[in-house]
Amino acid sequence: MSEHEGAPPGAVAKYDERQREILRGELVGLVAFTILALGGVIAISLALTAPRELYGYRAEHMYNYAGVQQVDFTTYLQRVNRPLAQASAESLAAYAEWQRKNPRTVNVQVLNKYLGDKYNETANVFAYMNAYFTPGVGQSCEYCHNLQNFAEYSKPQKTVAKAMLIMQFELQAKWVNNIPRPEGQPLYQIKCATCHNGQAKFWNRDLKASNPEAFGIAGGGNPTRYDMKHNGITLNGKVPDSYEIVDDRYLAVRPDAEGNVNYFQVTADKNTPAGLADTYRNQYAMYHQNVALGVGCDFCHYGGYFKSYVTADGKFKWPKTQARHMQGLLQDIALNWFPQMPNINDVTKAQDYYAQPNCYMCHRGYVVPPGAYDFAEYPVKVADPQIKPIVDLPLPKPILPPS
Amino acid sequence: MATEVYRESFERRANKVIYLRFLEGLADTQVGPIYLGMWGALAFFSYLLCVFITAIGFGEQVGWNPIRFLRELPVLTLYPPAPSYGLQLAPLSEGGYWQLATLFLTLTLVFWTIRIWTRAVANQLRPMVPIAFSAALFLYAAIYIIHPISVNSWNEAPGHGLAAILLWTNHFSVKYGNFYYNPFHMVSIYALLGSTLLLAMHGATILSALRYDAHKEIDEIEKSDEGTHRSQLFWRWIMGFNATAHSIHVWALGFASLVAIAGAIGVITSAPFFEPNWFLWGCRADIVSSIQAACPNP
Numbered sequence: 040m041s042e043h044e045g046a047p048p049g050a051v052a053k054y055d056e057r058q059r060e061i062l063r064g065e066l067v068g069l070v071a072f073t074i075l076a077l078g079g080v081i082a083i084s085l086a087l088t089a090p091r092e093l094y095g096y097r098a099e100h101m102y103n104y105a106g107v108q109q110v111d112f113t114t115y116l117q118r119v120n121r122p123l124a125q126a127s128a129e130s131l132a133a134y135a136e137w138q139r140k141n142p143r144t145v146n147v148q149v150l151n152k153y154l155g156d157k158y159n160e161t162a163n164v165f166a167y168m169n170a171y172f173t174p175g176v177g178q179s180c181e182y183c184h185n186l187q188n189f190a191e192y193s194k195p196q197k198t199v200a201k202a203m204l205i206m207q208f209e210l211q212a213k214w215v216n217n218i219p220r221p222e223g224q225p226l227y228q229i230k231c232a233t234c235h236n237g238q239a240k241f242w243n244r245d246l247k248a249s250n251p252e253a254f255g256i257a258g259g260g261n262p263t264r265y266d267m268k269h270n271g272i273t274l275n276g277k278v279p280d281s282y283e284i285v286d287d288r289y290l291a292v293r294p295d296a297e298g299n300v301n302y303f304q305v306t307a308d309k310n311t312p313a314g315l316a317d318t319y320r321n322q323y324a325m326y327h328q329n330v331a332l333g334v335g336c337d338f339c340h341y342g343g344y345f346k347s348y349v350t351a352d353g354k355f356k357w358p359k360t361q362a363r364h365m366q367g368l369l370q371d372i373a374l375n376w377f378p379q380m381p382n383i384n385d386v387t388k389a390q391d392y393y394a395q396p397n398c399y400m401c402h403r404g405y406v407v408p409p410g411a412y413d414f415a416e417y418p419v420k421v422a423d424p425q426i427k428p429i430v431d432l433p434l435p436k437p438i439l440p441p442s
Numbered sequence: 443m444a445t446e447v448y449r450e451s452f453e454r455r456a457n458k459v460i461y462l463r464f465l466e467g468l469a470d471t472q473v474g475p476i477y478l479g480m481w482g483a484l485a486f487f488s489y490l491l492c493v494f495i496t497a498i499g500f501g502e503q504v505g506w507n508p509i510r511f512l513r514e515l516p517v518l519t520l521y522p523p524a525p526s527y528g529l530q531l532a533p534l535s536e537g538g539y540w541q542l543a544t545l546f547l548t549l550t551l552v553f554w555t556i557r558i559w560t561r562a563v564a565n566q567l568r569p570m571v572p573i574a575f576s577a578a579l580f581l582y583a584a585i586y587i588i589h590p591i592s593v594n595s596w597n598e599a600p601g602h603g604l605a606a607i608l609l610w611t612n613h614f615s616v617k618y619g620n621f622y623y624n625p626f627h628m629v630s631i632y633a634l635l636g637s638t639l640l641l642a643m644h645g646a647t648i649l650s651a652l653r654y655d656a657h658k659e660i661d662e663i664e665k666s667d668e669g670t671h672r673s674q675l676f677w678r679w680i681m682g683f684n685a686t687a688h689s690i691h692v693w694a695l696g697f698a699s700l701v702a703i704a705g706a707i708g709v710i711t712s713a714p715f716f717e718p719n720w721f722l723w724g725c726r727a728d729i730v731s732s733i734q735a736a737c738p739n740p
Contacts (some may be wrong), residue, residue: 063652065649265519270524271526306719308718315613318616318617322609322612344620344721345620346721353736441739
């Protein structure tokens with residue numbers, strides 16, 4: 040006890056007593072800290088889960104791997120509180136009159152070309168109009184037609200609609216008909232409703248600025264313009280207002296001679312250039328796809344290795360190969376189709392106010408777009424479409440399971 | 443005993459001492475005196491500069507709006523220069539701020555290491571704390587300096603910000619083919635979990651022998667007494683062997699340092715010229731048979 044000699048009398052005993060008190064306090068503190076920390080984590084997760092659920096995220100076991108449409112167009116319209124448009128009585132009467140005079144069509148150029156001679160009969164064209172055009176764009180016949188003469192192009196809407204119809208068939212014939220899919224999976228088709236979802240004006244820059252949610256711009260990976268500037272994301276040379284996959288680099292992607300294509304690959308190999316900016320961009324794109332399809336990353340990926348198309352169980356991830364194919368479709372729309380659609384204000388001019396297309400435009404938070412149809416007649420590929428692509432994009436070679 | 447004697451004889455001279463009762467149960471209630479010194483002052487000022495530069499970057503990002511600044515603070519990021527700049531200096535708003543902030547952050551850490559080293563020496567302690575701290579410094583250097591230089595691009599370093607470091611972790615892992623398959627990362631995690639296990643065992647052991655004064659650790663190390671003996675007997679019964687009151691601290695230091703050192707090696711070896719894809723390495727090394735189905739065919 041010789042070390043004690045320098046201390047004042049009683050100081051050591053008092054110090055020991057206090058130390059003991061303190062350590063008892065420590066135990067209480069430890070328990071309190073644990074409870075607080077765990078409670079905090081639980082509270083934050085709960086707070087974050089609720090909105091995620093609202094955005095339509097689903098648990099893995101509920102994923103729609105079968106590719107069967109879970110929400111059809113009518114149900115979807117009910118969910119978003121939008122009426123299913125029908126032809127007005129006036130237009131139906133006018134049509135009946137027209138049909139009596141012209142049982143064969145007068146000036147039909149598109150439907151018959153892609154779907155066959157059946158559409159040289161006015162009644163069949165009417166059936167198509169009534170089932171797809173009017174509900175799809177949410178307008179009765181007079182929006183496009185002069186009710187005295189269904190064949191004439193006096194309204195700009197009809198000119199636009201005709202171009203839209205060509206685009207629809209070209210996209211279907213080139214991309215959707217060729218989507219890689221497992222045997223037995225149904226094949227849905229793009230119709231007016233797939234993009235329009237019952238509204239004529241739904242996708243232009245003014246609307247986008249005022250209502251970004253309707254454009255699927257949400258989710259954890261949504262970058263600010265500042266983020267995009269620093270990760271080298273530009274559209275027409277400028278930093279875009281929001282990131283939804285279409286950017287200058289994406290538009291420049293082409294399949295190589297073997298049909299391999301790289302839209303968003305980032306996993307390194309021996310020759311990968313330095314930098315993580317690409318990985319940021321990749322993740323922005325991936326989150327957009329999550330939001331657009333209402334799924335998590337594991338819907339398309341094996342999370343252990345994102346580059347893989349096969350899981351550790353040896354299951355082939357069809358959604359990933361399908362999504363890669365759809366990235367090509369989206370590029371085609373942005374490069375070739377939207378820029379060539381007639382301008383509603385002056386049908387001789389091309390478009391200048393459409394917003395860029397993105398996955399949400401059709402998918403709306405579902406794996407199969409609610410506005411897509413299981414329709415028995417498939418468009419054929421025609422040799423001379425009236426609107427030709429500006430850039431001829433070769434189809435990428437599909438990635439299929441090893442057989 | 444040693445602690446008290448030291449206090450009474452050494453710190454009595456200092457009058458800049460305050461007692462904060464609310465610290466009771468968490469720490470010693472005595473606060474101060476604090477030693478600043480040249481290295482402390484240098485560390486302090488260069489950190490201030492780093493924070494200041496970062497704040498400028500953040501301010502620019504939110505258009506100098508204080509409300510937005512507070513609301514978006516968790517996601518605000520000071521980005522490193524774009525890949526095209528390589529290792530060159532970039533204009534301020536295109537990564538130059540990041541380069542300056544990182545320079546001062548690095549200086550801060552170096553000054554701080556020197557500060558704790560000189561204080562240890564002044565206190566006649568072995569410099570174990572600065573040595574342990576340099577393990578952390580090594581990990582920092584690996585991430586912010588060594589790896590970026592080795593791949594010739596500052597862009598591979600993390601941005602500065604709260605979310606930024608988490609995103610970097612994710613992106614770095616994604617780019618290098620899943621970091622979980624990086625064997626150094628495995629060792630690092632093993633040591634991290636080992637450290638927490640050791641720390642919990644040690645903490646609980648000392649607290650369990652409170653009544654035998656086991657909390658007076660310094661004295662315990664000098665000469666074993668009943669608390670130590672009982673605790674050691676306890677662990678011998680439980681696992682057949684036990685650490686000594688001295689060696690447990692060596693274990694702790696070793697494990698904790700290994701976290702950072704293995705992590706740093708893991709970062710440095712993740713590069714195109716070394717191992718660009720740890721998942722494929724895992725496939726080649728055949729370390730987890732269950733992943734083989736996802737391995738590309740050779």
